Amino acid sequence: MNEIIKVRASSWAGLFDCAHRWEGEHLLGIRKPAGMRALLGTAVHAGTATFDKSRMDGSNITADEAAGVVIDTLRCPDFEVDRSQDDLSMRESERIALTAHSLYCAEISPQFEFVGVENTLDPLDIDCGHGLTIRLTGTMDRARAAQTEAGPVIADVKTGTRVIEQGRASTRGRAAQTGTYQLMYEHTERVSTAGSQILALSTTSTPAAAVSPVFDARRVMVGTEGHPGLIEHAAAMFKTGLFPPNPSSPLCSPKYCARWETCLFRER
Ligand code: SF4
Structure with missing residues (x-):
């Protein structure tokens, strides 16, 4: 058969970090909401991708124009976010995200x-x-x-x-x-x-x-x-069907692993 x-x-790399966590998330459907740092990263990615796409299609919007996408993503994410995670305020998230976005548009993107x-x-x-x-x-x-x-x-x-x-x-x-x-x-x-x-x-x-x-x-x-x-x-x-655990993973924590509560292999 x-x-x-x-x-x-996009999930493939996680398989080699902790396969047990990967199996939980992607084969068994055990999920947890993202934290503020993950949302911040998604917002920066969205803004920089908008900027790079405009360079490719010739519309050449400015970094400031693309920054609108950064803010929109931070304020209205299309996935579940636990905003109490990470001890990072919305105001500080916006400041960091906009600074990183500007750096990318000015220093990295023009190199490619x-x-x-x-x-x-x-x-x-x-x-x-x-x-x-x-x-x-x-x-x-x-x-x-x-x-x-x-x-x-x-x-x-x-x-x-x-x-x-x-x-x-x-x-x-x-x-x-x-x-x-x-x-x-x-x-x-x-x-x-x-x-x-x-x-x-x-x-x-x-x-x-x-x-x-x-x-x-x-x-x-x-x-x-x-x-x-x-x-x-x-x-x-x-x-x-054997997906080995990796309790030494930097992501082996209740913050990042949806399987943490039931995992036999983590430190106790
Ligand atoms: S708790 Fe640690 S070892 Fe267990 S699945 Fe999660 S990351 Fe892997």
């Missing part, structure tokens, strides 16, 4: 020639054997494709308080997400990608911006001769 399990590409912003991607099937197929679906979420001399690069916008370390955009743990986008972009556009890059916007009380070097995230997904990549590891999880 053939079974196809549909998985949103975008050819796709938050593209819809063709489904990509991963054959796990024994009649089981994982179908990755969705959009590039918060990522863009930028044209370079070496080919398109997947440029993923990341917001948060730890996205910049010692003045550099951190690429740690990013390959699962951007590698997935590289594979799906290649599958959709029938081109080879040249790598991935992180466009980091720190949303601490003093926002900052940084761009990582280009790195080969695709290789982490597909592996090398004799070294299975993340796709093979994921296939093994789906095949066995």
Whole structure:
């Protein structure tokens, strides 16, 4: 019997952080509302995407005009938000979000020639054997494709308080997400990608911006001769139905994990 399990590409990276949490959220439907910091990140992404799309289509709206989208998203999110989480007021959220948005529009966006912003991607099937197929679906979420001399690069916008370390955009743990986008972009556009890059916007009380070097995230997904990549590891999880916990995950807390209350593996 053939079974196809549909998985949103944007969730894929979480599978390799704590697979047990991922299973809870995406296969068992155990969810929790987002906090103010997540909403702040979504608002910055919405504003910067509006700005980049206007650069692509030639309408060239200003950073200030695109900032309206930042405020609208903060005030009227289209997902459930627990505004008591994160000890961050609306006023402070707006200040941080608008500063990060301005930094992006002035310092990061002009460095790139975008050819796709938050593209819809063709489904990509991963054959796990024994009649089981994982179908990755969705959009590039918060990522863009930028044209370079070496080919398109997947440029993923990341917001948060730890996205910049010692003045550099951190690429740690990013390959699962951007590698997935590289594979799906290649599958959709029938081109080879040249790598991935992180466009980091720190949303601490003093926002900052940084761009990582280009790195080969695709290789982490597909592996090398004799070294299975993340796709093979994921296939093994789906095949066995065993999704291992990771109580060392930085997201292993009641704030981020919807499975926290019932999880056998977390610290007590
Ligand atoms: S409580 Fe920790 S170990 Fe358990 S599912 Fe959540 S993140 Fe994973």
